[in-house]
Amino acid sequence: MFSRPTSSSMAFPKKKLQGLVAATITPMTENGEINFSVIGQYVDYLVKEQGVKNIFVNGTTGEGLSLSISERRQVAEEWVTKGKDKLDQVVIHVGALSLKESQELAQHAAEIGADGIAVIAPFFLKPWTKDILINFLKEVAAAAPALPFYYYHIPALTGVKIRAEELLDGIQDKIPTFRGLKFSDTDLLDFGQCVDQNRQQQFAFLFGVDEQLLSALVMGATGAVGSTYNYLGKKTNQMLEAFERKDLSLALNYQFCIQRFINFVVKLGFGVSQTKAIMTLVSGIPMGPPRLPLQKASREFTDSAEAKLKSLDFLSFADLKDGSLEASS
Numbered sequence: 076m077f078s079r080p081t082s083s084s085m086a087f088p089k090k091k092l093q094g095l096v097a098a099t100i101t102p103m104t105e106n107g108e109i110n111f112s113v114i115g116q117y118v119d120y121l122v123k124e125q126g127v128k129n130i131f132v133n134g135t136t137g138e139g140l141s142l143s144i145s146e147r148r149q150v151a152e153e154w155v156t157k158g159k160d161k162l163d164q165v166v167i168h169v170g171a172l173s174l175k176e177s178q179e180l181a182q183h184a185a186e187i188g189a190d191g192i193a194v195i196a197p198f199f200l201k202p203w204t205k206d207i208l209i210n211f212l213k214e215v216a217a218a219a220p221a222l223p224f225y226y227y228h229i230p231a232l233t234g235v236k237i238r239a240e241e242l243l244d245g246i247q248d249k250i251p252t253f254r255g256l257k258f259s260d261t262d263l264l265d266f267g268q269c270v271d272q273n274r275q276q277q278f279a280f281l282f283g284v285d286e287q288l289l290s291a292l293v294m295g296a297t298g299a300v301g302s303t304y305n306y307l308g309k310k311t312n313q314m315l316e317a318f319e320r321k322d323l324s325l326a327l328n329y330q331f332c333i334q335r336f337i338n339f340v341v342k343l344g345f346g347v348s349q350t351k352a353i354m355t356l357v358s359g360i361p362m363g364p365p366r367l368p369l370q371k372a373s374r375e376f377t378d379s380a381e382a383k384l385k386s387l388d389f390l391s392f393a394d395l396k397d398g399s400l401e402a403s404s
């Protein structure tokens with residue numbers, strides 16, 4: 076299944092991770108098994124229909140922490156294999172409660188030729204200080220010494236509230252492979268200070284709250300990782316282009332439009348299950364149900380989301396593929 080040279084013999088990718096990064100969904104069958112058969116089609120959809128060429132695998136959206144270690148390895152391999160010569164970068168989230176498991180996944184990511192690894196803070200027995208968290212991350216990063224390392228900051232889910240700004244202070248002395256931050260939090264003071272205090276570094280600052288991306292771009296975000304880029308990648312890329320051209324008014328129009336959709340679904344109850352249902356609807360690729368403890372999105376949710384997407388002109392009726400509703404009944 077491995078189709079790329081091993082990373083131990085490769086230098087870091089020359090290009091900094093930037094632009095949109097889709098936090099991939101892990102497609103599943105109705106029986107709850109991973110549906111590897113649609114991943115090739117999923118890659119093509121992201122690249123051709125959404126203009127998204129970077130992915131973040133086995134993260135929150137990918138239900139990475141709900142998969143077994145063996146499943147995580149297989150999912151990572153499938154994305155790397157199917158993304159070869161099509162995707163720019165494949166970053167694998169290898170965070171786990173067990174340091175050993177995290178190291179095993181990091182090493183595996185290097186072996187299969189992934190472009191980077193990311194790690195969340197362990198969230199059951201938690202690190203309570205910056206130094207302890209750094210020690211954990213350092214041990215994981217050391218298992219893949221040739222891969223760029225990203226810290227995945229998502230305090231609302233991990234419960235680890237150590238500020239990213241504090242963590243980044245001197246981080247490369249401890250973790251030489253550190254290349255950036257995936258910041259999934261709404262604290263723009265913390266995010267802005269991460270950028271401001273590390274201007275001399277070439278770090279990637281990847282923002283993870285899709286509905287607030289424009290504000291983060293103003294603060295210096297160099298890219299974004301998120302669930303909505305699976306199906307709103309094209310729209311968000313238009314916002315990025317407007318921002319690049321310094322057409323802030325147009326960029327704001329795009330952001331507001333995206334916010335209208337996210338605001339609508341958040342009020343209905345929005346999470347990974349709903350992301351699976353929306354992606355099935357928009358792409359026509361069956362994403363299947365989520366794994367317990369998550370519950371499948373209701374038919375009512377999907378119908379409302381579909382109506383909203385149409386009213387915002389995010390898809391024409393022709394964009395809806397046959398059978399696209401099957402996973403949301």
Ligand SMILES: CC(=O)N[C@@H]([C@@H](O)[C@H](O)[C@H](O)CO)[C@@H](O)CC(=O)C(=O)O
Pocket residue numbers: 098099131134135136137259283284285286300301302303337
């Ligand atoms: C809590 C959560 O799932 N946040 C999403 C966002 O993309 C989020 O779905 C979006 O901003 C809508 O609220 C991402 O930050 C998660 C992510 O990047 C991942 O799946 O690893």
